[in-house]
Amino acid sequence: MEKLLVFVEAKGDEPRKATIELLSETRNLSDAGSFAVTAVGLGKISEHAIEKVLGYADRFVRITDGLLDDYTPEGYSEALAAYARQEDVRLVLGAATQAARDFLPRTAVLLGAGIASDVTAIGWADDPMTFVRPMYGGRVPSRCTFTGYPAVVSVRPNAFAVAPAGARRGEYVEWRAGVSPDRIKTRVLRVERESKGKIDLMEADSIVTGGRGMKAAENFALLEELAAALGGAVGASRSVVDAKWRDQDDQVGKSGKTVSPKLYIAAGLSGAIHHVMGMDTSGVILAINKDPNAIIFNYADYGIVGDVMEVVPAMTAELKKRTGR
Amino acid sequence: MTIVVLAKQVPDPEALVEVRAGGTELQIEQKFATNLFDEYAIEEALRIKEKHGGKVTIITLGGPKATELLRTALAMGADDVLLLEDPAFLEGDGYATALTLSKAVATQGADLVLCGRQAIDDDRGEVGPMVAEFLGLPHVGAVMKLDIGDGAARAERAVEGGREVVEVTLPAVITAAKGLNEPRVPQVMGVMKAMRAQIPRTSPADLGLAPSDIGKAGSKLKIERYFTREKRAAVKFIEGTPDEQAAEAIRILADVERVV
Ligand SMILES: Cc1cc2nc3c(=O)[nH]c(=O)nc-3n(C[C@H](O)[C@H](O)[C@H](O)COP(=O)(O)OP(=O)(O)OC[C@H]3O[C@@H](n4cnc5c(N)ncnc54)[C@H](O)[C@@H]3O)c2cc1C
Ligand SMILES: Cc1cc2nc3c(=O)[nH]c(=O)nc-3n(C[C@H](O)[C@H](O)[C@H](O)COP(=O)(O)OP(=O)(O)OC[C@H]3O[C@@H](n4cnc5c(N)ncnc54)[C@H](O)[C@@H]3O)c2cc1C
Numbered sequence: 001m002e003k004l005l006v007f008v009e010a011k012g013d014e015p016r017k018a019t020i021e022l023l024s025e026t027r028n029l030s031d032a033g034s035f036a037v038t039a040v041g042l043g044k045i046s047e048h049a050i051e052k053v054l055g056y057a058d059r060f061v062r063i064t065d066g067l068l069d070d071y072t073p074e075g076y077s078e079a080l081a082a083y084a085r086q087e088d089v090r091l092v093l094g095a096a097t098q099a100a101r102d103f104l105p106r107t108a109v110l111l112g113a114g115i116a117s118d119v120t121a122i123g124w125a126d127d128p129m130t131f132v133r134p135m136y137g138g139r140v141p142s143r144c145t146f147t148g149y150p151a152v153v154s155v156r157p158n159a160f161a162v163a164p165a166g167a168r169r170g171e172y173v174e175w176r177a178g179v180s181p182d183r184i185k186t187r188v189l190r191v192e193r194e195s196k197g198k199i200d201l202m203e204a205d206s207i208v209t210g211g212r213g214m215k216a217a218e219n220f221a222l223l224e225e226l227a228a229a230l231g232g233a234v235g236a237s238r239s240v241v242d243a244k245w246r247d248q249d250d251q252v253g254k255s256g257k258t259v260s261p262k263l264y265i266a267a268g269l270s271g272a273i274h275h276v277m278g279m280d281t282s283g284v285i286l287a288i289n290k291d292p293n294a295i296i297f298n299y300a301d302y303g304i305v306g307d308v309m310e311v312v313p314a315m316t317a318e319l320k321k322r323t324g325r
Numbered sequence: 326m327t328i329v330v331l332a333k334q335v336p337d338p339e340a341l342v343e344v345r346a347g348g349t350e351l352q353i354e355q356k357f358a359t360n361l362f363d364e365y366a367i368e369e370a371l372r373i374k375e376k377h378g379g380k381v382t383i384i385t386l387g388g389p390k391a392t393e394l395l396r397t398a399l400a401m402g403a404d405d406v407l408l409l410e411d412p413a414f415l416e417g418d419g420y421a422t423a424l425t426l427s428k429a430v431a432t433q434g435a436d437l438v439l440c441g442r443q444a445i446d447d448d449r450g451e452v453g454p455m456v457a458e459f460l461g462l463p464h465v466g467a468v469m470k471l472d473i474g475d476g477a478a479r480a481e482r483a484v485e486g487g488r489e490v491v492e493v494t495l496p497a498v499i500t501a502a503k504g505l506n507e508p509r510v511p512q513v514m515g516v517m518k519a520m521r522a523q524i525p526r527t528s529p530a531d532l533g534l535a536p537s538d539i540g541k542a543g544s545k546l547k548i549e550r551y552f553t554r555e556k557r558a559a560v561k562f563i564e565g566t567p568d569e570q571a572a573e574a575i576r577i578l579a580d581v582e583r584v585v
Contacts, residue, residue, distance in 0.1 A: 011485075073454060074463055098485055102466040105419065105451040109458035114420055114545025117449045130549065136342050137445065140351065143550045151545070185463035186493045189479070193487040200485045206584065230585055248469070248504050249483060254338060254445055255361055255503040263584040273338055277445075284582045285557070286574060292562075302577060303560040304570045314571030319585065322575060 001036045004029070005084055007094035007104075008039045008053055008060075013046040015053050017203050018095030018157035023056035025160040026093070029124055030058055035090070039170070040083060042076055043068035050172060055165025065177040071099060072186050077106035079177040084111060089150055091129075096154035097202065108152040115152040116144055120159045120260075120281065137254060137277030157203045158260045158283075199233040201250065206232030206263040209252055209279070210240060213268020213289065213308055217245035222312045223267060229319040235259065235279075237269045253278035268308040271296025288312065326379030326473070328370045329433050330403075331426055331440040331456065332363035334387050334394045338445065348550040359394045362441025365501035368508040370439050371402045373473055379436075380404045384429050386414050386422060392524050399519035400511030408526045413536040418544035423455030425539050428532040430460060437478070438498040442467045453500035464498035465491050469505055 004026055009016045015023075023039060030037040039057035041050065043065070054060050063079045076099075084092050084107070092107060094100035096118045108115040116131040120141070123130035128145045131153060135142050201207065208227045210220055220234065227234045236246035238253055252259055253275040264282035268289060269275060276299050279285070287300035288311050297303045304311055336342065340354040359367075370381045383398040385391045386409040395406040409429055417425065430438055438457075443450030450466075457464035469488070470481035477494050483502060493499075511519070529536055536542060563570045563577070578585045 072463075073457075073466070077454075077458065098467065098483075101450050102454060105423075105454040106458040106464075108420065108451075109423070109455050114418060115449075115451055115455075116546055117419070117451055132552075135551075136336070137338065139554060140342055140344060141552045141554060142548045143552070144546050144548050147545050147547060185497070186465060186491050189490040189492055191484065191487060191489045198486050202485070249486070249488075251503075263578060263582075277338060280554075284578065284584050286578070287560070297560045297562075299557065300560045301557055301582075302574065303562045304574060305562060306567050306570055310567035311571055311574075314568050315575055318572050318575040322579065 001033070003087055003089040004035045004037050005080075005087065005089045005092045006037060006039045006057065007080060007092070007100060008041040008045070008049070009095060009097055009099060010041070010045050010049045011200075013048045015049045016095060016097060017162065018097060020052075020056065020162050021157065021160040022093060022095050022155050023053065024163035027056045027163065027166060031166070034124065038087065040080065042079055043071070052165065054170045054172065057170045059170050059173060061173045061175050063175050063177045065179045067179040067181060067184055068177065070188050072184050072188075073103040073106055074183045074185060075179050076103040077110060078179055078183060081107045081110035082177060083175060084150060092150060092152045094154050096156050100154050104152050104154055111150050111152065113150050113152050114146045114148070116146075117154050118156045119153055120156050122153070122155075134281060138258070138280040156260055158205070158262065199231070201233050201235055201252070201257055201259055204233035204259070204261050206230040206265070207235045207252070207259055207261045207282075208232060208265045208267060209235035209237065209269060210246075210267050210308075211237040211269025212239045212243070214240065214245070219309065220245060222309070222316070226265070226312055226316045226319070229316050229323070230263070232261065232263070237275055266296050266300065267312055269296060270294050271299055326373065326377050326436050327434055328373060328379060328381045328437045328439065329430050329435040330363070330366050330370045330381065330383045330398070331430070331438065331452065332367060332383055332385050332394055332398065333360045333441070333444050334358070334385065334391045335360045335445050344551045344553045348552060351551055357390055357393065359397060360441050360444050362443060362501050362503070364508040365503065365505045366439040366441055367398050367401060367403065368506045369471060369501060371509070372506065373437070377473055382407060382433055384409065384426065386425060388415065395524055396519040396522065397511060399522050400515035401509055402515065406522075406524060408524050410526050411528050413529050413540050413542070416541040416544070417539060418546040419449050419451030419455055420545050421539050421543040423452045424459055424543065425532065425534060426452065427456045427459035428534055429527060430456060432532070436496050437473070438462070438496070440498065440500050442500045442502045453498055457498035460498070462496055462498050463493050464500065465493050466500045467502040468499050469502050471499060471505065
């Protein structure tokens with residue numbers, strides 16, 4: 001049977017949600033007998049994360065090597081390519097997180113393989129297999145095929161739905177990579193985390209983004225409250241980031257992040273094309289703007305003409321009432 | 326310090342892009358700009374040169390129009406430019422494009438290669454890391470702050486939920502993200518000089534590349550079809566007082582759309 005390799009990324013003790021989405025999709029394929037699915041974790045990875053992933057994969061291979069304890073693109077790409085080569089896999093897959101998008105292109109070169117980045121849909125049963133990826137800021141989806149295999153694919157978070165873990169439990173294996181020490185030329189000196197436990201924008205199911213209409217940094221507390229009630233994250237337009245009301249990390253758009261949550265709420269932002277390019281593939285879009293002619297309404301499913309300062313807290317209150325939280 | 330910048334001309338974000346011929350062709354309005362992230366890369370190269378001395382060479386792979394990008398870079402202060410122009414170079418995937426660019430970089434003996442985090446037309450973000458791998462160099466991606474030291478550089482990059490400070494030995498490939506700098510506007514004198522400059526060109530043979538290895542022929546990923554995104558239905562406005570609007574919005578999101 002042909003093999004799929006799924007790169008597992010963890011955040012703290014948990015496998016990333018985007019990894020579980022991808023594994024949920026590939027588990028269907030393994031259940032249907034179309035592919036054998038091996039999940040691969042590199043370096044340190046918690047028992048808990050391994051346990052969780054074993055509910056989705058036929059095998060979990062932990063690639064061990066002291067040189068993989070810290071993420072480096074050189075180390076990760078080499079280890080993953082070496083294992084993929086040994087196993088003669090069809091596809092190397094990973095959720096299109098920042099880390100995966102950083103090192104998977106190198107893995108592709110090492111394998112002499114093509115890469116499709118940030119795909120939003122896969123036609124597994126097509127011959128040859130097809131991959132849909134958005135181009136031009138999501139305006140033009142394109143359907144691609146590979147001319148040969150193995151091939152490398154990264155999948156956009158929220159492209160597949162999370163399914164509960166299955167009854168079958170995969171086997172756990174360790175594999176020693178033998179990363180070449182002289183290959184590693186980057187060293188992480190320090191990591192500064194802004195806020196622990198913050199939901200990552202690219203993986204969030206819902207995002208509440210504020211624009212200049214929020215008027216001041218303090219007012220983002222209103223959006224934080226709504227996002228908390230939704231279990232989502234807060235985004236920002238570029239004007240807001242430039243005004244230093246929010247961190248660069250929160251910026252959605254062409255020069256920021258491309259997000260695709262199930263629900264996107266745009267609060268007090270005008271809908272400039274540069275912004276829209278980063279959120280246009282979201283599921284449901286709700287815009288709140290005091291100007292009935294704001295461009296953002298052209299990209300929204302639902303619109304509220306009103307003052308964010310009034311509408312947003314009222315939505316939070318309503319949501320809390322419903323969920324009893 | 327020999328610095329090479331890889332920069333790409335992309336359609337302006339507002340250029341009309343139309344899907345034609347049953348999805349087999351794209352018609353792109355002829356409005357181009359230097360890829361935003363590549364402007365940061367060019368600016369950073371110039372600042373490093375101003376501080377540490379050296380030479381900045383801009384390389385682009387593209388059609389005849391890509392000379393505009395190179396002239397702008399010259400006007401900003403770049404020393405040298407190189408255009409990889411040949412029909413065989415075009416329409417490559419990330420692999421073929423990176424292979425080609427890596428051969429061009431190799432001719433320069435670079436201490437530092439700067440490129441953009443991603444091109445805004447294809448949104449791949451593949452080329453920087455792939456060029457690095459083809460050259461056997463390390464890379465640091467999505468860099469927001471860069472300090473060049475002796476034989477090494479210190480780079481600050483955005484990671485999910487924070488930032489990471491990485492030390493990398495040179496030569497290395499750095500991909501630029503927003504926040505790295507504010508690109509300068511070229512001065513009139515520079516523009517005049519750039520207008521007259523000869524743009525050197527390189528062919529596949531010069532780089533030792535066979536046409537079958539590059540561009541469309543050398544691509545491992547083929548585009549079968551382009552689609553037009555289904556447009557969202559027209560916006561539905563939710564009326565009433567703010568409280569009524571809020572209640573109705575939550576009802577729709579929860580009961581109709583089932584997204585909360
Ligand atoms: C090269 C380039 C790259 C860019 N990249 C990005 C990017 O990545 N992301 C991005 O977001 N932008 C980006 N921009 C900037 C973009 O073009 C816009 O300038 C920016 O998105 C506007 O931000 P805004 O919507 O917050 O502000 P504005 O355009 O000022 O809009 C504010 C909106 O708030 C509304 N409003 C005001 N008060 C209230 C109130 N009390 N209640 C309700 N509504 C209210 C107003 O009606 C208005 O529509 C980029 C621009 C360039 C040139
Ligand atoms: C079948 C197929 C056909 C294609 N046809 C075309 C086409 O006709 N025209 C087209 O423009 N693209 C075409 N592409 C896309 C082309 O493959 C991309 O330009 C290439 O893969 C680079 O990806 P990217 O542009 O997303 O760059 P990214 O990987 O996102 O770019 C990152 C950085 O790499 C550097 N870089 C990337 N490309 C260049 C370049 N050409 N010159 C200098 N530096 C560069 C820049 O610094 C850039 O910021 C095609 C792709 C496929 C698969």
